[in-house]
Amino acid sequence: MNSNKTYQWLKRFIKPLSKDERQKVIDEITPAASPGFDFFLLVVLSCSIATLGLISDSPAVIIGAMLVAPLMSPIIGIGLASITGNAALLRNAGSALLRGALLAIALASFMTLINNQLPFFSIQELPAEVLARIRPTPIDLVIALAGGVAAAYAMTQPNISAALPGVAIATALMPPLCTVGIGIALNRWDVAGGASLLFVTNAITIAFASLLVFFLRGFSSNISLRNHGIPRSLILAALLTILLLIPLSYFSIKFFREASENRLINSVVAGEVDKLAGTDLVEMNVTRNDTGLDMVITLRTSSALKYEQVVALQKAIVEGIHQPVSLKVSQIFAESLDPLNPPTHTPTSTAGPSPTATFTFTPTKTATPTSTPTATSTITPLPSLTPALGKIIRVSLPELRIFQDPGGPIIGNLSPSQKITVNQKRQIFNGLVWVQITDSDGRVGWIPDIYVQILDPEPTLTPNP
Numbered sequence: 001m002n003s004n005k006t007y008q009w010l011k012r013f014i015k016p017l018s019k020d021e022r023q024k025v026i027d028e029i030t031p032a033a034s035p036g037f038d039f040f041l042l043v044v045l046s047c048s049i050a051t052l053g054l055i056s057d058s059p060a061v062i063i064g065a066m067l068v069a070p071l072m073s074p075i076i077g078i079g080l081a082s083i084t085g086n087a088a089l090l091r092n093a094g095s096a097l098l099r100g101a102l103l104a105i106a107l108a109s110f111m112t113l114i115n116n117q118l119p120f121f122s123i124q125e126l127p128a129e130v131l132a133r134i135r136p137t138p139i140d141l142v143i144a145l146a147g148g149v150a151a152a153y154a155m156t157q158p159n160i161s162a163a164l165p166g167v168a169i170a171t172a173l174m175p176p177l178c179t180v181g182i183g184i185a186l187n188r189w190d191v192a193g194g195a196s197l198l199f200v201t202n203a204i205t206i207a208f209a210s211l212l213v214f215f216l217r218g219f220s221s222n223i224s225l226r227n228h229g230i231p232r233s234l235i236l237a238a239l240l241t242i243l244l245l246i247p248l249s250y251f252s253i254k255f256f257r258e259a260s261e262n263r264l265i266n267s268v269v270a271g272e273v274d275k276l277a278g279t280d281l282v283e284m285n286v287t288r289n290d291t292g293l294d295m296v297i298t299l300r301t302s303s304a305l306k307y308e309q310v311v312a313l314q315k316a317i318v319e320g321i322h323q324p325v326s327l328k329v330s331q332i333f334a335e336s337l338d339p340l341n342p343p344t345h346t347p348t349s350t351a352g353p354s355p356t357a358t359f360t361f362t363p364t365k366t367a368t369p370t371s372t373p374t375a376t377s378t379i380t381p382l383p384s385l386t387p388a389l390g391k392i393i394r395v396s397l398p399e400l401r402i403f404q405d406p407g408g409p410i411i412g413n414l415s416p417s418q419k420i421t422v423n424q425k426r427q428i429f430n431g432l433v434w435v436q437i438t439d440s441d442g443r444v445g446w447i448p449d450i451y452v453q454i455l456d457p458e459p460t461l462t463p464n465p
Helices: 001-008 018-032 038-056 059-068 071-084 088-119 138-156 158-171 173-184 189-216 232-274 306-322
Strands: 281-289 293-301 324-332 379-381 390-391 400-403 410-413 419-429 434-438 444-448 453-455
Touching: 001 059, 018 071, 018 138, 038 059, 038 138, 038 173, 059 173, 071 088, 071 189, 071 232, 071 419, 088 173, 138 189, 138 232, 173 189, 189 232, 232 281, 232 306, 293 453, 306 324, 410 444, 419 444
Parallel strands: 293 324
Antiparallel strands: 281 293, 379 419, 390 419, 390 453, 400 410, 400 444, 419 434, 434 444
8 A cells, every 4th residue: 555545544534624624733733842931931831830749749740840831832833933944934933943942941950959958848859750751662652652652633623622721741751851950969860861752752753743733634734645655754753763762672671671670689688677576678879880789778686686686688689689689788686575564674774875877898700709897987985964954056957867876877957946855975076076866746766966056944933931
């Protein structure tokens, strides 16, 4: 079946529009694809909503930003201009898309930097909504292709224009641009690069899909299919879309391998930790490098692990995943209490809780791995104080943290002028004097002494007989 017969067969289902109908569609798309005040206002508003939704990891907020985003119109305008040969529309739509994308990236970067200085949402790890937009796959290309066809066809068929909001949600354009800005602000070029590839994939595929629909609807009246074949712009857009499958397939295979490897690592580590009595896995962070894996795991345990146990744990992990591993273990000491079985009182030392244990182990090519403990700061106990009432007098951004032990895990935040109880215990750690406190929520922890002001007790009136 040649191209002419294929075109005639498609005309049975997708009927070309009349000249007046085509002009009406052009008149509707042209102002929407132009870089005017309304366009940039919607870019600013949708970018603000999308950035806050990504930082706060809120899918509902991000969906709202997709509905407001105006970037679909200039992309469809590029497709329409390419098939009709309208140079003015192509210039305006291209300018709107480029300037709108740069404005969104700059605004998202600025909002992320402001959030880092005034942490409304603390970005300790990348939110799931950000991670979802840095690993595009061929599935995203198929979604953009179907969405572009639906959007262009809805614009040429007024009775189904109600489908456009759903198309805007399916073919997300603003969230990837905001993710690029977030990656730049966090100096995460892997995040910015992955989100850029997703946006380029969506933009090119939607433009190709709209160009195809407009061609089938008869907008290329100046190009004869019988004499000249398929328009060159349509062929070029199809080639660009097909070329996008190369990086998308490469990254898709890479991500699949990493996901399989991560499942193996999680399974092996969880299984080995379960073999340690009274120990639970709290958190695990894995970083890949040229020599193997850098692994940091946090364990909750009722008793301190011995060095030999950590060495055995590292050896078992290496044998399970068949890769060199540099292991660090942080311990959080916890005690399980049963209301039906009161604990037996045992005297404790005033030197305070033990510091977090950290070990580093890197396997070598020898039969028996060698291990080297990471040097940690020592804690020097000081004479005890008399318990007293105090308050926080100095705090920097982000908020002052309260630690389980000096330099140990963070268990909460403190605010300026917050009333606290200063306990008896004091220690020196990393050249600072640390004191044990009890905050208003009843949490017992440690903070540097420089943040504490002892309050004088309020005088009480004694009646004079």
